[in-house]
Amino acid sequence: xxxxxxxxxxxxxxxxxxxxxxxxxxxxxxxxxxxxxxxxxxxxxxxxxxxxxxxxxxxxxxxxxxxxxxxxxxxxxxxxxxxxxxxxxxxxxxxxxxxxxxxxxxxxxxxxxxxxxxxxxxxxxxxxxxxxxxxxxxxxxxxxxxxxxxxxxxxxxxxxxxxxxxxxxxxxxxxxxxxxxxxxxxxxxxxxxxxxxxxxxxxxxxxxxxxxxxxxxxxxxxxxxxxxxxxxxxxxxxxxxxxxxxxxxxxxxxxxxxxxxxxxxxxxxxxxxxxxxxxxxxxxxxxxxxxxxxxxxxxxxxxxxxxxxxxxxxxxxxxxxx
Numbered sequence: 001x002x003x004x005x006x007x008x009x010x011x012x013x014x015x016x017x018x019x020x021x022x023x024x025x026x027x028x029x030x031x032x033x034x035x036x037x038x039x040x041x042x043x044x045x046x047x048x049x050x051x052x053x054x055x056x057x058x059x060x061x062x063x064x065x066x067x068x069x070x071x072x073x074x075x076x077x078x079x080x081x082x083x084x085x086x087x088x089x090x091x092x093x094x095x096x097x098x099x100x101x102x103x104x105x106x107x108x109x110x111x112x113x114x115x116x117x118x119x120x121x122x123x124x125x126x127x128x129x130x131x132x133x134x135x136x137x138x139x140x141x142x143x144x145x146x147x148x149x150x151x152x153x154x155x156x157x158x159x160x161x162x163x164x165x166x167x168x169x170x171x172x173x174x175x176x177x178x179x180x181x182x183x184x185x186x187x188x189x190x191x192x193x194x195x196x197x198x199x200x201x202x203x204x205x206x207x208x209x210x211x212x213x214x215x216x217x218x219x220x221x222x223x224x225x226x227x228x229x230x231x232x233x234x235x236x237x238x239x240x241x242x243x244x245x246x247x248x249x250x251x252x253x254x255x256x257x258x259x260x261x262x263x264x265x266x267x268x269x270x271x272x273x274x275x276x277x278x279x280x281x282x283x284x285x286x287x288x289x290x291x292x293x294x295x296x297x298x299x300x301x302x303x304x305x306x307x308x309x310x311x312x313x314x315x316x317x318x319x320x321x322x
Contacts, residue, residue, distance in 0.1 A: 020233040036298040047090035049132040138173035212241035229297040
């Protein structure tokens with residue numbers, strides 16, 4: 001079905017990014033690739049060290065794939081093709097962030113190639129948590145081979161290397177992982193400046209009172225909103241707060257952190273407990289909110305987080321579905 005319908009996804013004069021509400025054709029494409037999205041997110045999140053940055057890169061990956069779907073001539077290659085796009089997006093992201101130099105500086109460049117065994121299934125989660133300590137190529141090879149079970153040949157194709165290059169990267173990466181402490185130290189929390197913290201607390205207070213006019217008053221005239229799988233455009237052109245008002249669930253918003261990054265967390269009430277449902281990123285510039293990113297349609301962002309990765313400022317975390 002996927003290949004037979006490939007031409008239906010081809011759209012002439014495609015914009016660089018979706019603008020406003022996503023059209024039905026793009027949302028249908030997202031549904032078509034839904035089975036692979038959680039794995040794509042895991043890969044992007046571990047490559048970048050951030051679940052939210054990983055989700056943003058996955059969204060970019062899917063839109064790029066949508067615009068190029070006519071170039072895929074074998075449906076069996078869909079998953080590795082998406083991983084290849086995601087890998088390239090991650091590498092570009094890491095280069096922009098200058099992470100390669102920081103990661104490389106933690107280790108000597110003259111570490112030799114040593115014999116190291118691949119991880120067992122039970123060790124996959126530990127690898128995912130520690131792999132951020134590795135340089136990008138080693139990180140990618142260890143994730144693809146030892147966590148996602150790609151062959152050496154497939155991994156080499158995905159990272160644009162040779163089998164020999166992948167073997168070397170795997171040996172270096174596995175050796176470095178073996179020398180790390182059993183438990184990751186984690187990223188230090190990134191504190192907010194007092195003005196930003198007060199503004200976000202005001203946003204939370206107004207949100208929890210459903211004072212949507214008050215919330216809008218905290219945003220700039222050209223503030224942008226991105227809601228995964230749904231909308232990317234100006235807040236003033238969106239039904240964003242109307243949708244929250246219509247939500248039949250009992251919900252609240254609180255300060256929290258995910259992977260050490262301060263975020264706002266939406267919680268649903270389940271009996272006598274509040275469960276974290278999804279995070280919201282709110283960006284502040286010039287003492288006004290200029291961008292909101294809402295991850296309500298991305299259950300994998302919270303679903304694969306542990307209590308040590310996710311923090312509430314007011315008490316213990318209860319994960320959704322726990």
